[in-house]
Amino acid sequence: MSIFLIESDKSELLKPITFKEGNMLEKDIQNIIKSNPSILGEELLIVGEELSPFEDSKKRLDLLALDEFGKLVVIELKRDNDGFHMDLQAIRYASMVRLFSIDKIVEFYGNFHNCNNEQAEKAIDNFLGGDYAQKLDFDNVRxxxxxxxxxxxxxxxxxWLNEQGLDIKCIKINPYKLNSESIWDIDTIIPVKEAQEYQLKLREKKHSDQETKRNNKDFSKYQFNGGIFGKGRLVLAVVxxxxxxxxxxxxxxxxxxFPKELQSRLETAILYSDLEYDSKLAERYFKDNVITLNxxxxIVVCNQWGVGNIDRFIECATKLGYKIEKQSQMQLAT
Structure with missing residues (x-):
């Protein structure tokens, strides 16, 4: 693409330069993008920079972001003319960050933006339009x-990787010099516009399907020991x-x-003292229903139960001799 400076009836062809000729380092490019990530062509929330996916890893990814659908986005930057090995490097990072937890993302955001966990959660929640913990998608890293x-x-x-189901975007930045200022011509070369629109429609469809699933929440009740309980209260009653x-x-x-695998992320029961210095953990347990052993x-019992894990708990309880019956809507109405 050619860029012209138009002044009155005169035109001047701006000369493209390299980042090296403009004395611009990768860190400079990174700082510009993190201050205004929308220059990459979409709304992104920067979570952190120069992150090491694991403590024993010497590699550091340039920028980690969230897109509007809650997907993690690995942003890898170079300032040369071929991008040698940057695709492989980014894939390595993507394979690592998909193992991050929600709490880790909140921690990274807090460290990057110099705020506490509560403020970080609020910012992420606002960006994703609410219900952030349900919307975060660690399985489809971009x-x-x-x-x-x-x-x-x-x-x-x-x-080829995109054909196999990955979601990789290539953005080309051509810098130009105008007096003492730098002008960037930014172009998404992969995917091309038509393919990008198609992928966007697919993402919107998936997002819509996820919203439908969330709106069709399961409010099943269970009978145990003569009482009727929701999922969390059932677990509390059995334990x-x-x-x-x-x-x-x-x-x-x-x-x-009652092993951790039943819930998947949290222990079914923990010591009440474990909640003392962790307010967020306290929200995930029945802290007002303390069980005292001999x-x-x-002891406090986890309250985070839903359609994805309650069946595992019921199966475990059944093996221990407990009888639990799921109530139909007709039974609940009588």
């Missing part, structure tokens, strides 16, 4: 490669009954009987 140019090796590889009938157990025994240990 990649954005940014460089002055890309070799055919890179573009061919990216096109409380188990502790009542086995008063000499300790927390280790209880966690062996050894004076105080």
């Amino acid at each position: 990649i954005i490669l940014v460089n002055q140019d890309f070799s055919k090796d890179i573009t061919n590889t990216v096109l 409380s009954d188990y502790c009542k009938n086995n008063p000499n157990i300790d927390i280790v025994h209880l966690q062996n009987k 050894n004076t240990s105080k």
Whole structure:
């Protein structure tokens, strides 16, 4: 693309330069993008920079962001003319960040923006339009490669990877010099506009499907020991009954009987003292329903149960001899 400076009836062709000729380092490019990520052609929320996916890793990804659908976006920057190996490097980072937890993303955002966890959660929640914990998508990490140019090796590889289901965007930045100022011509070369619109429609459809699933929440009730309970209260009732009938157990025994795998992310039961210095963890347990064991240990039960994990808990409880019956809407109405 040619860029002209028009003054009255005169035109001047601006001369393209390289980032090196403009004395611009990769760090300078990174700072510009993080201050205004929309120059990459979409709304992005920067979560962190120079992140090391694992403590023992010497590699650091340039920028980590969230897109409007809650997907993690790895942004890798170069300032050369071919982008040698940047695709492979970004894929490595993507494979690592998909293992991050929600709490880790909140922590990164807080460190990057110099705010506490509560403020970080609010900012992420506002960006995603509410219900952020449900919208965050760690399974479909996106990649954005940014460089002055890309070799055919890179573009061919990216096109093939996108055909295999990955979501990689290549953005080309051509800098121009105008007196003492720098002008950037920014162009998305992969995917091309038509393909990008198609991918956007697919993402919007998936987002719509996720919203439909969230709106069709399951409010099933369960009968246990003569009472009717929702999912969380059912777990509390079963664990409380188990502790009542086995008063000499300790927390280790209880966690062996009701292992973490039932909930998937949180222990089914923990010591009440574990909540003392973690207000966010306290929200995920029935802190007002403390169970006291014979050894004076105080236990609290997790309240984070839904259609994705309650069946595992019921299966475990059934093996322990408990009878739990799911109530139909007709039974609940009578």
